[in-house]
Amino acid sequence: MSLPSRAEKDPKALDLTFLALANKCYQESRQNRVRYAQLAREAGLTNQEIADEYGVTEAAIRQMLKRANA
Numbered sequence: 001m002s003l004p005s006r007a008e009k010d011p012k013a014l015d016l017t018f019l020a021l022a023n024k025c026y027q028e029s030r031q032n033r034v035r036y037a038q039l040a041r042e043a044g045l046t047n048q049e050i051a052d053e054y055g056v057t058e059a060a061i062r063q064m065l066k067r068a069n070a
Helices: 011-042 047-054 058-068
Strands: none
Touching (some): 011 047, 047 058
């Protein structure tokens, strides 16, 4: 993603560009987190072990994997 040419004249455009980039990074990171949890389950880790590594509850991992498989 490139910065808009008008960014120097319009700080709001620059702010919006950075927000869009941050959102894109967040979405990609979130998808990777789900995929790594799926791979960990396939490798034999329990939901609790994954949750401990992610710093969330076992129920959160269960829900994450349930949504990913829906």
